[in-house]
Amino acid sequence: MLFRELTFNLANTVHFILQYFRGPRKMLPPVIVMFMLISFTCGENPALQVTLTDKGLQYGKNVGTEWVQERLALVTLPDINGKFGYGIMSIDYTLTGITIAKCDLPEPSVQFYQDTGGFKTSISGLSVALTGGWMTNFGIIHDGGSFNMAIFNMDLTSIVKLGKDADGHLSVTSVHCDAHIGDEQIQFHGGASWLFQQVVDLFKGQIKGKIEGTICPYVMESIETLEYHLQAMNVSFDVDEAFTFDLSLTGAPLINASSMNLGLKGVLYDIETHKDPPFEAQPFTLPEQPGYMFSMGLSEFTLNSAAYGVYSAGWLKALITDSMIPPHFPVHLNTSLMGPYIPQLPKMFPGLLMNLQIYAREFPMFSFHPGVVKLGLQGAVKAFAIQPNGTHTPLFKLNVDSKFSGKVQIVGRRLNGSMALDNYTLTLAGSEVGPFKTDTLERFTRGGMMMALSKLNVALGKGVDLPRMRHAQLVNTVLSVEEGFVAISSDAQVLTDRGFN
Numbered sequence: 381m382l383f384r385e386l387t388f389n390l391a392n393t394v395h396f397i398l399q400y401f402r403g404p405r406k407m408l409p410p411v412i413v414m415f416m417l418i419s420f421t422c423g424e425n426p427a428l429q430v431t432l433t434d435k436g437l438q439y440g441k442n443v444g445t446e447w448v449q450e451r452l453a454l455v456t457l458p459d460i461n462g463k464f465g466y467g468i469m470s471i472d473y474t475l476t477g478i479t480i481a482k483c484d485l486p487e488p489s490v491q492f493y494q495d496t497g498g499f500k501t502s503i504s505g506l507s508v509a510l511t512g513g514w515m516t517n518f519g520i521i522h523d524g525g526s527f528n529m530a531i532f533n534m535d536l537t538s539i540v541k542l543g544k545d546a547d548g549h550l551s552v553t554s555v556h557c558d559a560h561i562g563d564e565q566i567q568f569h570g571g572a573s574w575l576f577q578q579v580v581d582l583f584k585g586q587i588k589g590k591i592e593g594t595i596c597p598y599v600m601e602s603i604e605t606l607e608y609h610l611q612a613m614n615v616s617f618d619v620d621e622a623f624t625f626d627l628s629l630t631g632a633p634l635i636n637a638s639s640m641n642l643g644l645k646g647v648l649y650d651i652e653t654h655k656d657p658p659f660e661a662q663p664f665t666l667p668e669q670p671g672y673m674f675s676m677g678l679s680e681f682t683l684n685s686a687a688y689g690v691y692s693a694g695w696l697k698a699l700i701t702d703s704m705i706p707p708h709f710p711v712h713l714n715t716s717l718m719g720p721y722i723p724q725l726p727k728m729f730p731g732l733l734m735n736l737q738i739y740a741r742e743f744p745m746f747s748f749h750p751g752v753v754k755l756g757l758q759g760a761v762k763a764f765a766i767q768p769n770g771t772h773t774p775l776f777k778l779n780v781d782s783k784f785s786g787k788v789q790i791v792g793r794r795l796n797g798s799m800a801l802d803n804y805t806l807t808l809a810g811s812e813v814g815p816f817k818t819d820t821l822e823r824f825t826r827g828g829m830m831m832a833l834s835k836l837n838v839a840l841g842k843g844v845d846l847p848r849m850r851h852a853q854l855v856n857t858v859l860s861v862e863e864g865f866v867a868i869s870s871d872a873q874v875l876t877d878r879g880f881n
C-alpha cells in the first residue's frame with residue numbers, strides 16, 4: 381500500500397509539471413521546478429530504483445505484525461471435518477465457526493532470503509485460544525455444542541519468492557511452508573459433550589493433525605490473494621488526460637542478505653502515441669544506505685523523458701501579444717519603439733504592433749552532476765509585424781540559448797533549492813529586415829531573465845514540504861545529486877489510527 385501511494389504521489393507530481401509546461405499564461409507555481417526532482421521515466425535500464433534495507437524490512441515487520449494482531453479477532457478459520465472409528469462404529473464430527481479468542485503474536489522473524497530471491501518469515505512458540513461449535517453424527521444421532529481450544533507452541537515458517545511477470549508486475553509465490561503444533565487442549569460443552577470429549581481424548585492428536593494441515597493451505601491462499609492483488613494493480617498511471625507514467629518492473633527484484641532492489645521503468649508517455657523517447661536510460665548504481673529504511677534513485681532520464689513528452693506534444697510554445705504586456709511596462713511590442721534594438725525597424729514598418737512566437741527548438745535537457753542539476757534550453761523567437769489589414773509580416777528570427785544550474789537540498793521536512801543562469805546567448809537566425817546587432821537586445825533580455833530568476837529563487841529558497849501520504853510520512857530524509865541520478869534516502873513513519881508507529 382505504501383509503495384502504491386508513493387507512486388501515486390509521484391504521478392501527481394508529474395501532473396503538476398505538465399500543467400506548468402502546458403499553461404504558459406497561467407500563473408506558474410515556481411516551486412514546481414523543485415517538484416520535478418522528485419518526479420520521474422526509460423529503456424532497458426531502470427530509470428527509477430528503490431532499495432529496501434533490512435532496517436526498512438524490520439520496521440515493516442513491526443507495523444505488519446501489529447496490523448495482523450489487530451485483525452486476527454476478525455478471522456474465521458475454515459471448518460474442520462473428521463471421523464473417529466470405523467464403519468458403523470464411527471463418529472463424524474465437524475468443528476465450525478472457529479474464531480480466534482486470544483492470540484499473542486510472538487515477534488516474528490522476517491529476513492531477505494537470497495536463495496530463492498524473496499523473504500523468509502518464521503514465528504515460533506505461538507499460542508492461540510480458539511472457540512467455535514462442534515457437531516457429531518453417530519448413525520442417526522446428531523449432537524452438538526460449543527468448544528474452547530488452546531494451541532501451544534506453534535511454529536510456522538514461510539518462504540516466498542518475488543519475481544516479475546510479463547507485464548512488469550511484481551509477483552509473489554509461496555515456495556515453502558511448514559507448520560508444527562507443539563500441543564493442543566480442547567474442551568467441549570453442551571449436548572453429550574462428556575462422551576465426545578472422551579472419544580477425542582482417545583484419539584488425541586487427530587484434531588491437532590487436522591489443524592496443522594489447515595495452516596499452510598491457509599498461508600498459501602493468503603499469498604495467492606496477495607498475488608492476485610499485485611496482478612490487478614496498475615503499473616502505469618494516467619497523470620492527466622494526455623500522459624501516462626510507466627512504473628513497470630524492468631527485471632526481477634534483486635535480493636541479497638542485506639537489501640532488496642527494485643528497478644522500475646519510469647517512462648512518461650504520451651497516451652496517444654505511446655512513443656519511446658529517442659534516448660535511453662543510462663545504468664546507475666544506487667549505493668546501499670543501511671542506516672536508512674529505503675533509498676530511491678531517480679535518473680536524469682526521467683526528467684528528460686518528461687521534457688521530451690511535453691516538447692513533442694507541442695506544449696513548449698507560446699504566442700506573446702502586446703495586450704499581454706502590462707500598460708506601464710517600459711517596452712511594448714510596437715515597431716516604432718524597437719529603434720534602440722533594431723534601428724531600421726521603425727523606418728521600414730512604422731507604428732505597427734508586433735507578435736512574438738516563442739518555442740523550444742529542442743526538448744529541454746536535464747543533467748545531474750555531483751551537487752548540481754543542469755538544464756539547457758534551446759529556444760527561438762519569431763517576430764511578426766501586424767499590418768492594418770491583419771496580415772502578419774515576418775520580421776526576424778532569434779535563437780535564444782540558455783544554460784541553468786541548480787542546487788537542491790532537503791532540510792528537515794522541506795525541499796528547497798536555487799537556480800542560476802550560467803550562460804545566455806541570443807543570435808540572429810534570420811531576418812527579413814536586414815542584419816542588426818543583437819548585443820543590446822541580449823543585454824536587455826538577460827536583465828529580464830535575471831529578474832524572473834530572482835523571483836523564482838525566493839520561492840525555491842522557501843521550498844516545499846516533502847510529499848506526505850495518507851498513511852505514512854518520510855522522516856530523516858537526505859538527498860544528494862550524483863552523476864546521472866538523484867539519490868534520496870529516508871526513513872518512513874506509518875500513521876496508524878492511534879498516531880505514529
Ligand SMILES: *[C@@H]1O[C@H](CO)[C@@H](O)[C@H](O)[C@H]1NC(C)=O
Binds near residue numbers: 614618
Ligand atoms: C487502472 O487503470 C485503468 C485504465 O487506465 C483505470 O480505469 C483503473 O481505474 C485503474 N485502476 C486503479 C486501481 O487505479
Ligand SMILES: *[C@@H]1O[C@H](CO)[C@@H](O)[C@H](O)[C@H]1NC(C)=O
Binds near residue numbers: 667668
Ligand atoms: C547487496 O547488494 C547491494 C547492491 O544492490 C550491495 O551494495 C550490498 O553490499 C550487498 N550486500 C551483501 C550482504 O552482499
Ligand SMILES: *[C@@H]1O[C@H](CO)[C@@H](O)[C@H](O)[C@H]1NC(C)=O
Binds near residue numbers: 714715716717732
Ligand atoms: C506604436 O507606438 C507609436 C509611438 O509611441 C504610437 O504612435 C502608435 O500609436 C503605436 N501603435 C499602436 C498600434 O499602438
Ligand SMILES: *[C@@H]1O[C@H](CO)[C@@H](O)[C@H](O)[C@H]1NC(C)=O
Binds near residue numbers: 768769770
Ligand atoms: C495587407 O497589407 C500589406 C501591406 O500593406 C500588403 O502587402 C498585403 O498584400 C495586404 N494583404 C491583404 C490580404 O490585403
Ligand SMILES: *[C@@H]1O[C@H](CO)[C@@H](O)[C@H](O)[C@H]1NC(C)=O
Binds near residue numbers: 787788791798840
Ligand atoms: C534551504 O534552506 C536552508 C535552511 O532554510 C538554507 O540554509 C539553504 O541555504 C537553502 N538551500 C538552498 C539551496 O537555497
Ligand SMILES: *[C@@H]1O[C@H](CO)[C@@H](O)[C@H](O)[C@H]1NC(C)=O
Binds near residue numbers: 804805
Ligand atoms: C556560452 O555559450 C556560447 C555558445 O554556446 C559559448 O560560445 C560560450 O563560450 C559560453 N559561455 C560560457 C561562459 O560558458
